[in-house]
Structure formats: structure tokens, C-alpha cells
Amino acid sequence: MIPAPFEYVRPSSVAEAVSAIGAAGEDGKILAGGQSLIPVLRLRLAYPTTLVDLGRVAEMQGVRDDGDAIVIGAMTTHHDVMHDPLVAEHAPLIAQATGTIADPQVRHRGTFGGALSHADPAGDLGAVALALGCEFVASGPGGERRIAASEFFHDYLTTALAPDEVLTQVRVPKLGAGWSSHYEKFNRVAQAWSIVGVAALVRRDNGSIAEARIGLTNMGSTPVRAAAVESALAGADVGSVAAAAEHAADGTNPPSDLSGQADYRQHLARVLTKRAVLAAVGS
Amino acid sequence: MTKINVKVDGVSYADEVEPRTLLVHYLREQLGKVGTVVGCDTSNCGACTVDLDGRSVKSCTVLAVQADGGEVTTIEGLAGPDGELDPVQQAFHENHALQCGFCTPGMIMAVRDLLRENPNPSEDEIREGIEGNLCRCTGYQNIVRAAQAAAGVKS
Numbered sequence: 001m002i003p004a005p006f007e008y009v010r011p012s013s014v015a016e017a018v019s020a021i022g023a024a025g026e027d028g029k030i031l032a033g034g035q036s037l038i039p040v041l042r043l044r045l046a047y048p049t050t051l052v053d054l055g056r057v058a059e060m061q062g063v064r065d066d067g068d069a070i071v072i073g074a075m076t077t078h079h080d081v082m083h084d085p086l087v088a089e090h091a092p093l094i095a096q097a098t099g100t101i102a103d104p105q106v107r108h109r110g111t112f113g114g115a116l117s118h119a120d121p122a123g124d125l126g127a128v129a130l131a132l133g134c135e136f137v138a139s140g141p142g143g144e145r146r147i148a149a150s151e152f153f154h155d156y157l158t159t160a161l162a163p164d165e166v167l168t169q170v171r172v173p174k175l176g177a178g179w180s181s182h183y184e185k186f187n188r189v190a191q192a193w194s195i196v197g198v199a200a201l202v203r204r205d206n207g208s209i210a211e212a213r214i215g216l217t218n219m220g221s222t223p224v225r226a227a228a229v230e231s232a233l234a235g236a237d238v239g240s241v242a243a244a245a246e247h248a249a250d251g252t253n254p255p256s257d258l259s260g261q262a263d264y265r266q267h268l269a270r271v272l273t274k275r276a277v278l279a280a281v282g283s
Numbered sequence: 284m285t286k287i288n289v290k291v292d293g294v295s296y297a298d299e300v301e302p303r304t305l306l307v308h309y310l311r312e313q314l315g316k317v318g319t320v321v322g323c324d325t326s327n328c329g330a331c332t333v334d335l336d337g338r339s340v341k342s343c344t345v346l347a348v349q350a351d352g353g354e355v356t357t358i359e360g361l362a363g364p365d366g367e368l369d370p371v372q373q374a375f376h377e378n379h380a381l382q383c384g385f386c387t388p389g390m391i392m393a394v395r396d397l398l399r400e401n402p403n404p405s406e407d408e409i410r411e412g413i414e415g416n417l418c419r420c421t422g423y424q425n426i427v428r429a430a431q432a433a434a435g436v437k438s
């Protein structure tokens with residue numbers, strides 16, 4: 001199918017983008033890589049009157065070092081994130097999870113910021129951003145603000161971004177020594193979206209686990225932290241990972257759909273959390 | 284209407300398009316490049332794969348206006364001036380890597396992209412490299428063989 005007609009604007013800076021989305025009003029929409037938005041337009045599930053294409057905003061592309069954090073431009077493609085040396089050094093969890101998204105063609109166009117702004121609960125990057133404690137930088141008519149990952153995801157396809165705000169970059173804190181990570185995901189072969197995914201970050205100290213951070217994909221209408229597993233793992237030895245992972249579904253309210261019922265997802269969360277933590281600690 | 288300048292299979296075009304025009308529809312309907320096909324409505328099948336600025340994309344999931352200033356290569360631009368096939372096309376031909384042929388243009392574009400990134404892929408890497416392309420005839424075995432042949436790997 002063909003999308004309904006719309007006006008097309010192509011700003012070349014963040015300032016121009018903010019004024020264009022403001023001028024477009026309620027029915028304006030930001031176009032990043034288009035890998036979620038264009039399918040929605042094609043199926044006529046949305047009728048924006050104006051699309052503001054961020055594709056030529058050079059200042060929103062690429063990854064840079066900013067001391068205690070790396071900064072990923074919202075318009076950096078999945079493909080470029082996967083192959084970026086700063087991401088590989090400071091946030092290999094992001095590179096690994098990004099490599100599981102969709103397929104090469106979609107990763108050539110889809111963007112880091114677009115995937116996070118879209119906030120599909122089956123999307124892989126939200127749980128990763130939550131576990132890493134990322135900060136989201138948004139620009140709007142009132143200027144710039146930073147939003148903690150824990151405050152960013154509000155509901156299914158809904159974030160803290162106001163309609164006239166642009167997510168410009170994501171700050172990823174550098175983790176320092178002792179941390180290791182793993183992203184474990186379960187999906188159908190012909191459809192890369194996670195049925196459930198688990199992002200695990202673990203800091204080891206003298207052979208035991210000093211600290212763990214676990215983010216869950218598709219275990220509710222937003223990505224969530226598995227807080228009960230995190231506290232069970234703090235100070236634990238590797239032998240108690242399986243018992244800690246039994247808490248992975250505590251307090252979750254996962255969806256039931258064609259890929260699985262809620263209780264099946266809760267089972268998957270426990271199994272995948274065990275696998276993710278063990279892989280992160282290298283056992 | 285919006286003015287776009289694109290180079291497609293080596294030829295420069297300046298055209299007026301509606302912003303909602305999908306790249307695949309621009310290629311097929313405005314330029315007559317019907318070698319690139321549409322196989323789904325959900326961005327899943329990859330039949331519409333072309334190169335945009337040297338990277339494979341699903342042309343049903345790119346607006347023609349987004350390709351403005353860019354360079355597109357379709358399946359129709361692969362053969363040489365005397366009709367000699369591109370090595371990946373030749374490998375598909377020799378390995379009988381098609382049944383109905385509908386997925387073939389996209390599969391060939393996806394395999395070319397894979398070999399550009401990874402000239403020496405393992406069988407698993409080939410299968411992952413073409414994960415964005417579905418073959419409804421399920422002839423994956425020979426498609427993988429063709430990719431191996433094109434990479435110069437003995438199957």
C-alpha cells in the first residue's frame with residue numbers, strides 16, 4: 001500500500017528540526033530511519049500531515065567520547081553502532097544487542113534514537129539502555145533536557161518525549177573495570193523481534209558477583225529491571241545464579257500474543273536470565 | 284511535489300515525486316525498473332532490496348525523497364555492458380538458486396551486500412546475512428550454495 005499524502009520537511013540542524021516539528025503542530029511526525037514509521041504509514045495506521053526528516057541533521061550522527069560517558073547521536077544507524085570502536089570498547093552490550101535487531105537492510109537504515117523513541121516493548125535497545133543507566137538528551141522549544149532511562153519509558157509506544165521534542169543523543173556511562181555483559185534473546189527465526197530478551201551486566205570482585213543489573217525486553221508494556229534478581233545476585237557466588245534467576249519474572253506483567261502466553265514469557269525470562277548472567281560472567 | 288536528483292544504475296535522473304512515493308514505486312513506475320519487486324506489506328520479505336549509497340536497503344521502506352542526492356543500484360544495473368552477469372548472478376544461475384524466481388532479485392542484492400562486508404563468510408554467516416530475505420519456495424539450500432560459490436568457497 002501507499003501512505004496517505006503528507007508534507008515533507010528536511011531540516012539540516014537540531015534547531016531547524018525543533019522549529020519544524022513545532023510548526024507542524026499536533027499532526028507532525030519525526031522521520032528517522034523510517035523502519036518503524038514507514039510500515040505504519042504504508043498500512044495507514046497513522047495519518048501525519050507533515051514528516052520532519054532528520055536524515056540530513058549531521059550533528060545527530062555518530063558516536064563521540066565525552067569523558068565519563070560515550071555519546072551516541074540519535075541518528076546513528078544500527079549498522080554504524082554495531083561497528084563503532086567506542087561502543088565496542090565501552091558498551092559492548094549495545095553492540096551485541098544491536099546485532100540481533102532485524103536484518104542487515106533494516107540495520108542500514110534504522111537508528112539508535114529511532115528505536116528508543118519508538119519504544120516498542122519487543123524492541124531490544126530499551127532493556128539495554130535501562131541496564132546501562134543511559135541518559136536521554138532531548139531538545140524542544142524550551143531548550144535541552146536530560147531524561148534518565150528509568151524515567152524515559154512510560155507505556156506501550158509512549159515515552160517521556162513531548163510531541164515537539166527531538167531526542168538528539170543518548171549518553172552511555174562508561175562502566176569501568178570489572179564489568180562484563182551479555183544480551184540473550186529468544187525469537188522466531190523469520191521475525192527478529194524478541195519474544196523475551198534479557199540484558200545482563202555483571203561486576204565481579206574476587207570471584208563473586210559484586211553487582212548485577214538486569215534489563216528485560218517484552219516483559220510488560222515497557223522495558224523493566226529485574227530488581228529481585230539484582231538483589232539476589234549482589235554478593236552471590238556464581239553457583240547461586242540459577243537460584244537468583246528464578247526471581248526474573250517477579251512482579252512482571254508480560255503480554256500474551258501469537259508468539260506466546262504470559263506464563264510462557266515468565267518461564268522464558270527465568271531461563272534466559274540464567275543464561276545471560278552465566279554468559280556475562282563467562283561460565 | 285518535491286524535486287529529487289538520483290543516480291540509478293549509473294544514469295542520473297531529476298524528477299518530481301510526491302513525498303509519499305516509496306522508492307520501490309519510483310523505481311518501478313516512474314523509471315520502469317520492474318526488476319525490483321514487492322513481495323509484502325510488512326518490510327519482512329526483502330524482495331525489494333536495492334543498494335542505496337553502497338548499502339542494501341528495503342526499497343519499500345525508504346521514501347523516494349530520502350534517496351535525493353543518492354545513488355541506487357538495482358538488480359537491473361548488475362550485468363555488464365555486453366550482458367555478462369555479475370558474479371553473484373552467475374553463481375545463482377549455476378547453482379539453480381531459484382525456483383519461482385520472485386525472491387531472486389532481492390536475494391542477489393542481499394548476497395552482494397553480505398560479500399562486500401564479509402568476503403569469506405561461513406555457512407552460518409551467509410544464513411544470517413540473508414535473514415532479511417524470505418524465499419516462499421523455501422529454496423534456501425541452493426541460495427546458500429550460490430553464495431558460497433560466489434565467495435569462492437567450495438561447498
Ligand SMILES: Cc1cc2nc3c(=O)[nH]c(=O)nc-3n(C[C@H](O)[C@H](O)[C@H](O)COP(=O)(O)OP(=O)(O)OC[C@H]3O[C@@H](n4cnc5c(N)ncnc54)[C@H](O)[C@@H]3O)c2cc1C
Nearest residue numbers: 032033034035036037102110111114115123124167192193
Ligand atoms: C522487519 C523489521 C524487523 C525489526 N526487528 C526488530 C528487532 O528485532 N528488534 C528491534 O529492537 N527493532 C526491530 N525493528 C525496528 C527497528 O529497530 C527500527 O529501526 C526502529 O524501531 C525505528 O527506528 P527508525 O530510525 O527507523 O525510526 P522511525 O521509523 O523513523 O521512527 C519511529 C518512531 O520514533 C519517532 N522518532 C524517531 N526518531 C526520533 C527522535 N530522534 N526524536 C523523537 N522521536 C523520534 C518517530 O516519529 C516514529 O514515531 C524491526 C523493523 C523491521 C522493519
Ligand code: FES
Nearest residue numbers: 322323328329343
Ligand atoms: S516488499 Fe519490501 S520487504 Fe517485502
Ligand code: FES
Nearest residue numbers: 382386418419420
Ligand atoms: S524462488 Fe520462489 S520465492 Fe524464492
